[in-house]
Amino acid sequence: MPSITTDMLFLLAPFGAVIALLFALFQAKKVLKYSEGNELMKKIADSVRKGANAYLKRQYAGVTIFFVAMFLILGAMAAFGLLTPFVPFAFITGGFFSGLSGFIGMKIATAANSRTAQASSEGLNKGLRVAFSSGAVMGFVVVGLGLLDLSIWFFLLKYIFYVGMPENDQIQAISSAMLTFGMGASSMALFARVGGGIFTKAADVGADLVGKVEAGIPEDDPRNPAVIADNVGDNVGDVAGMGADLYESYVGSIVATIALAVSAGYGFKGAAVPMVMAAIGTIASVIGTFFVKTKENTEQKSLLAALRKGTYVSSGLIVLAAFPIVYFLLGKENIGIYWAVISGLLAGVLIGFFTEYYTADNYSPTKKLSETSLTGPATIIIGGLSLGMLSTAIPVIIVGVSVMVSFFCSGGGLDFAKGLYGVGISAVGMLSTLGITLATDAYGPVADNAGGIAEMAGLPDEVRKRTDALDSLGNTTAATGKGFAIGSAALTALALIVAYIDEIKIIVDKLGMELKDFLNLELTNPSTLIGLFIGAMLPFLFSSMTMNAVGRAAQSIVVEVRRQFKEIKGLMEGKAEPDYAKCVDLCTRGAQKEMIMPALTAIAAPIVVGIFLGVSGVVGMLAGATATGFVLAIMMANAGGSWDNAKKYIEAGNHGGKGSEPHKAAVVGDTVGDPFKDTSGPSINILIKLLSMVSIVFAGLIIAIWKVLV
Numbered sequence: 001m002p003s004i005t006t007d008m009l010f011l012l013a014p015f016g017a018v019i020a021l022l023f024a025l026f027q028a029k030k031v032l033k034y035s036e037g038n039e040l041m042k043k044i045a046d047s048v049r050k051g052a053n054a055y056l057k058r059q060y061a062g063v064t065i066f067f068v069a070m071f072l073i074l075g076a077m078a079a080f081g082l083l084t085p086f087v088p089f090a091f092i093t094g095g096f097f098s099g100l101s102g103f104i105g106m107k108i109a110t111a112a113n114s115r116t117a118q119a120s121s122e123g124l125n126k127g128l129r130v131a132f133s134s135g136a137v138m139g140f141v142v143v144g145l146g147l148l149d150l151s152i153w154f155f156l157l158k159y160i161f162y163v164g165m166p167e168n169d170q171i172q173a174i175s176s177a178m179l180t181f182g183m184g185a186s187s188m189a190l191f192a193r194v195g196g197g198i199f200t201k202a203a204d205v206g207a208d209l210v211g212k213v214e215a216g217i218p219e220d221d222p223r224n225p226a227v228i229a230d231n232v233g234d235n236v237g238d239v240a241g242m243g244a245d246l247y248e249s250y251v252g253s254i255v256a257t258i259a260l261a262v263s264a265g266y267g268f269k270g271a272a273v274p275m276v277m278a279a280i281g282t283i284a285s286v287i288g289t290f291f292v293k294t295k296e297n298t299e300q301k302s303l304l305a306a307l308r309k310g311t312y313v314s315s316g317l318i319v320l321a322a323f324p325i326v327y328f329l330l331g332k333e334n335i336g337i338y339w340a341v342i343s344g345l346l347a348g349v350l351i352g353f354f355t356e357y358y359t360a361d362n363y364s365p366t367k368k369l370s371e372t373s374l375t376g377p378a379t380i381i382i383g384g385l386s387l388g389m390l391s392t393a394i395p396v397i398i399v400g401v402s403v404m405v406s407f408f409c410s411g412g413g414l415d416f417a418k419g420l421y422g423v424g425i426s427a428v429g430m431l432s433t434l435g436i437t438l439a440t441d442a443y444g445p446v447a448d449n450a451g452g453i454a455e456m457a458g459l460p461d462e463v464r465k466r467t468d469a470l471d472s473l474g475n476t477t478a479a480t481g482k483g484f485a486i487g488s489a490a491l492t493a494l495a496l497i498v499a500y501i502d503e504i505k506i507i508v509d510k511l512g513m514e515l516k517d518f519l520n521l522e523l524t525n526p527s528t529l530i531g532l533f534i535g536a537m538l539p540f541l542f543s544s545m546t547m548n549a550v551g552r553a554a555q556s557i558v559v560e561v562r563r564q565f566k567e568i569k570g571l572m573e574g575k576a577e578p579d580y581a582k583c584v585d586l587c588t589r590g591a592q593k594e595m596i597m598p599a600l601t602a603i604a605a606p607i608v609v610g611i612f613l614g615v616s617g618v619v620g621m622l623a624g625a626t627a628t629g630f631v632l633a634i635m636m637a638n639a640g641g642s643w644d645n646a647k648k649y650i651e652a653g654n655h656g657g658k659g660s661e662p663h664k665a666a667v668v669g670d671t672v673g674d675p676f677k678d679t680s681g682p683s684i685n686i687l688i689k690l691l692s693m694v695s696i697v698f699a700g701l702i703i704a705i706w707k708v709l710v
Helices: 004-010 011-032 037-078 086-120 124-161 167-214 229-262 267-289 300-330 334-359 363-376 379-390 393-409 416-431 434-456 461-511 526-567 580-592 596-651 661-697 699-709
Strands: none
Touching: 004 011, 004 267, 004 661, 011 086, 011 124, 011 267, 011 363, 037 167, 037 229, 037 267, 037 434, 037 580, 086 124, 086 167, 086 229, 086 434, 086 461, 086 699, 124 167, 124 229, 124 416, 124 434, 124 461, 167 229, 167 267, 167 461, 167 580, 167 596, 167 661, 167 699, 229 267, 229 416, 229 434, 229 461, 229 580, 229 661, 267 300, 267 416, 300 334, 300 416, 300 434, 300 461, 334 363, 334 393, 334 461, 334 596, 334 699, 363 379, 363 393, 363 596, 363 661, 379 596, 379 661, 393 416, 393 596, 393 699, 416 461, 416 596, 434 461, 461 596, 461 661, 461 699, 526 580, 596 661, 661 699
């Protein structure tokens, strides 16, 4: 039995959850104390808030139908003994908490946008503090609810439902049930990310193409009918979607590592390490937030340094805390696992830095990309694609080195299972400071909205200059956050593939059958090879579906904006008000309709492949999807981020500035990059984890089908 001390350490997880949620509440109250500005600013913010609420209400209504259907399917599988009876309920709680984290983050973001604009009129540092505090609410709600969900299920299963079982059997049963709420979280994240991404980019593309390129009016001009929908989209896509996305990354990495603790022979002490690490990471992130501040300097370098200071302090605290955690729980003979934690943490920091290098407009890649606009939109599109492809090399090498270091430092050379546990714990290390990392990401849409409100409310140029500086920084931190999410997804997906193979072993052992009758992972095995090809294809198919979805939804916005410009008399002269609600409604209906097929494809693929190719084909599919999905997601996110900041660089007065031909070319590049970086790219990392989660949950069904054939 685990010692009392180990049991007490498990209590750090719910303690960390409470700390995170209380800090999020503190930050929310701090944000709400700031002034919303004048009556016009309040009116604009209220329109954005109502649009975001209406969208999420419709989205959650549709997603509820899916979750009820899946609950019934999982319940039927449990009734036939293919799953434990807790699985359907774990699935529901995972989806609920994932959606709730995104909802709370969006609520504070829509409350902070006008307050950030007003604070920016008083000073840059004040504007940064308001926007960052609202982002911190998102970050710490995700961490707090994730740890809360983990803790509730862990303690219920360990001390009530599975009490008295042998240690290894108990932790196997616990991890199998808990992996299912990862599937619920991943499902919700995919709907939120894809739906929100389609909404935000349909509005953004429509507003840019007709407003900036055709009509020649500024970005966020109140005469543009799509401008409110564009601001709504920033919240439902980049806040609610990102929150749900990183929630499932966070809990997925912890649960996968708990599952790997069994085969590594670490038992409950091995399960305690990721949970304690997550709790300590929460406290480190809280401390890091107090180091984020800047002087009245709108240079990108100064603003980036302000945010970096907070993340680096948090990371440094984890470096100090991880050693005693590993030493105390696993002993000095397993201290190599400490270096696995450090390798994951360092990999996350490096991926963030190189993502920033390739996307920020104060580095040469984006500056050189902006120069290609001098010869038109074709050359800037070619340049952006080339830059995105080039940017994949370093993150792939970083993740590869991190996996090797984690594996061998954890004893993988002598014990393969221990090495894989090390890989899992490196993913936990990468996500341990998620509270502050996500805060720097979720801050971006708030700054973007603040700039829009400043423009629509006619605030002085100095205010817009400050919000533009915060917005440009937000583009970079958003790209960094996406790179971080994608990198963690690769490590988590690898751990989940191993967890899937372990689940197959457990099921086959219970049936009293031979594993070799079901699993053959040699590349010469046709099932494995075909699964590998299918998996490699899936991210491209998925991206095609989501890109086309944005295109179709954007077309309806383009048509509507053109119609209003033509039919509403006095609109272009500023004497009439556009019909903002119509564009919001078009985006909402388009996103709800278009998100269904990509999501169903991701959920159905592992089941269909399993039925026709068996578990060997499923493992091949997971490996192929992880490899190509990781690279494709980085390429799309970085290309899109660089196109966006190349446009911002020109708007700052370079290469002719706003309204010039290079600027129009850059807007076209940015329009192409929008669905790259905010819809397809970030959705791929959810795809590769959801494939693994679905595979694990339906493993029993696939084995039952193939048992008849063996």
